[in-house]
Amino acid sequence: MTQIAAITTSPAPRRPASDAAHLRAITDEITDVPTDLRLVDEMLSAHFRGHAATLLEVGSELAPAAEAVAARLTGGKRLRAAFCLWGARGAARGRPVPGVVELASAIELFHLAALVHDDVMDDSDTRRGLPTVHRLFADAHLEENRQGDPETWGTAVAILVGDMCLSWSDDLAAAAVDDAGRSVRAAVRRTWTQMRDEAYAGQYLDMLSQTEEQADADRTERVLRYKSARYTIGQPLRLGGTLAGADESLLSDYDRIGLTAGEAFQLRDDVLGVFGDEAVTGKPAIDDIREGKRTMLVALAQESATLRERRVLDDCLGNPDLDVTGLARVRAVFESTGALERVDQRIVELAEDAFGIIAGAAVDDETRQALSGLVERCVWRRA
Template sequence: MPPTFTPSPLDLAPALGRAVDEERLRTRVDAALARFLDRQDAVLASISPDLLPVAAAVRDLLGGGKRLRPAFCYWGWRGAGGDSSDEGAVAACAALELLQAGALVHDDLMDRSDTRRGLPSAHRRFEALHADRGWRGDAARYGTATAVLLGDLLLVWCDELVWDCGLDLAAVRRAKPLFDLMRTEVMAGQYLELLEPAAPRPEGAAERARTVAHYKSAKYTVERPLQIGGLLAAADPALTSGYAAFGLPLGEAFQLRDDLLGVYGDPAVTGKPTGDDLREGKRTLLIAETEEHCGGADARLLDELLGAPDLDEVRLALLRGVITRSGAPERVEARIGQLVAEAVAALDQVPLVDEAARRVLRRLTDAATARRH
């Protein structure tokens, strides 16, 4: 019998939820988003009632999610001495959820994913709307075009909320250049991820996979939100550097955990189909490790099946078997452990103004990366 690998990291969802909701943060972020969307709904309704499905799609998408980026941003603020009662800071943190939602809409379109957060992905939702109402033209093309616009709208709104968060304008101006750099980095990472399966190169696959992980996810999930929160509270260079030393390895570990979920996760828990990364042929570290350590029939099977858009469950199981037999999941798990140890050691040295932030950041570290059975 071949070895099995069955990580269930979303068993940690309750722990992650508790860590995110320190100081009622999730509730406060949700309230900030609701106030902002109330204003935007009124704008859309004033333009045309035909935009009501767009407003509803945004609400549904933002109804889910872990609020991880706002949490790191908020505790970056607190760690720099920011006031825990300042709802302007919470609103600025909430803007990261709008950015994330826009990125997810576009990501699902690029990956041809059918679901997100347990609901139809945006392009599938509007494709179904077109079909259900019997409109003219191509329903799939309508869904695709609408998802592009919806993602763009969310990216516009995230910028608007940052500027209109309620913090002093000088605070926003301190953080805004890094906010802009983060958005450039994540789009660059997305492009590099698309490039890998389109132009495969035999050498340096693992290093390129790390570059993609750094810019598409690691910096964007942990390092930059921490630093943005810190700059909103006038963090000094030593603190922003400390946030980088802690945040980058933690963000990479988080992405590697997500990569394992993309192959072995339970769709009922993750809210998105398992196997989409394999259908897209994404060259993650998991795949780079598999390519390096498999040969013969497994290598041929990997070459044949990876990136095939019509992979059914039988062929997905064959591909998972190749990955498992290569030992790649165990090596990725070991890498996650190394990165978490590096992040924890760095966190101990970060010159935080408020020690409560260190305690919560440690809890977030454990909850976001641990493997639970």
């Protein structure tokens, strides 16, 4: 089994909880936290090559699908893998943890599958600066003058590509516990299954909210928790910790870090989804409004909006023909209602809570420093 190599993380300075206005200003000052995830990249590449060889043995026609996965397997922030690796490191206190690279890689493959399917559900055209899979194949269908409907073809291929990545992630998750004892194998599998189910449930609730006019604050909180918070930070930490034999006290701390920092991560994502720089995020800032996503920004804006501001939201949310002028009007409402400021303040508060939990967790100083740096990266990111 591959063992975890040195993963270095430099901490960013702590931010005062009392000052929410600094949020957008400081993002320009913070660079990515350097984390060595070379072994995860190598594992993903090797695992994919084996499956790609099988596809190409069936026929050369499979090459475009394999190439689409290969192009999207690289890049990304690898945050989930990093939290898994450090979750194991914190529990093992420096001891090698057999299987942890496989487990971290499995999470990244699961995430890729979720992104491919999510882009279909959201009808998104770009992701990480590349065409989404369904868009790539729909456009190719048109260019090659094929029979049938291009959109149906693109959607079908994206579903298959996502399904392949899902099954490959399960293969890696199973391989990760080959050398583990029976109780550890069972515990890792339970957490893996729970992570998947919660992510699916959160996505369903997110899609359901887009069918309703008024944002439901309780449901928005649950989407934050299950689609993002636990899935992005809490469950990767718990998976790594469980594989390394962490006790319940540390696993509880990992869960609490996940809920606080994970919610801050998603709130930050919601802000970037409307106010982000497309050249940096790799995704149009207009998409979330066109799709009618009921984020916390929307819920808070609806709560405080005047009749005029409410009309803007009603006209623009979920409007597939929304243009940049309409986006500017929505942004103005988010600012004038105080929704943006309140979300910014909540992000700061959640981050401070996460730092407090990390400070008191029973991990070594290197892990504590790394986890703090990763949380900084999640909260103050620009993409």
